[in-house]
Amino acid sequence: MSTDGRPDLAAMMVPLGRALMAAERPALDAHGLTMWGYSVLLGLGGGEPVRTQSALARDIGADKTRIIGVLDGLQERGLIERAPDPADRRVHLLSLTAEGRRVREAVRAAIREREERLLARVPAADRAAFLRTLQALASLPREEIAG
């Protein structure tokens, strides 16, 4: 009865996302990172040099109380720094160390290379539109997706 036989978006997106995550794992393992650890490195890599832990957690979609252990691990390994904020002694300002930036870029490059190999299977004509659209949808606030 449907005019259009495609599967539900989520039915395609979720398993594909799982598969992509699984494909990333070797690259993460090679650097001793968990998915959340990598997520934190990505979250700290953006423009602003420092963030508070709550803001970071909100950004990467993690629970405020659950990234603490992740941050502990990353700090122990010297990938991030927790500095006291002179302006507000409650918060810890987070930033990547040079080593953190290095690891982040190494993992990122490995993942990106694998992705490019996958995207090579997609007709060049569709690729840009696909990435553009995916990026647009992914950056929509969730309320707009929930409708």
Next chain:
Amino acid sequence: MSTDGRPDLAAMMVPLGRALMAAERPALDAHGLTMWGYSVLLGLGGGEPVRTQSALARDIGADKTRIIGVLDGLQERGLIERAPDPADRRVHLLSLTAEGRRVREAVRAAIREREERLLARVPAADRAAFLRTLQALASLPREEIAG
């Protein structure tokens, strides 16, 4: 240093998939279905009228031992049927009942309608390429994604 500033595919795909799943929940709840239940109805809706439980589990990416409870629930509600296979008395042949087909289509329509509203935000020029590519990637065997 990257020539291209887009986020990792998985970093876009996974949260987007989660958001889409969350958006589907009201439609599922309205019919008393879980995600797995709906998954089963979708898996049974395809061309072949009957399937074995293991084959179904494999298809929808579920654990063989974990969909049993789901199937029990769906059967109790009269949405699916488990019929003995005369040719192989070990297996249960699964099929949708008329009611199952009805519920499946109702949920599907609700979900599809929400999705179309979301896709309406995407430039028409990109939409077809996006869906085509997503479908192509989603139907790749996982080994090809793992590389």
Next chain:
DNA sequence: ACAGATGATAGGCATCTGCTTACGATCGGC
């Protein structure tokens, strides 16, 4: 100065998920 809000942290809980084992019934190849 005081009350209420916010940040980091610890701890626990209920749930889900993937995985493994075990068991009885049955099929298939030899």
Next chain:
DNA sequence: GCCGATCGTAAGCAGATGCCTATCATCTGT
């Protein structure tokens, strides 16, 4: 007719996740 493999089922385990509470330190508005 026997042995190994397959199917459905039950049960359990380890890990991850979201959520909630409590605590202490600190900030902010009044």
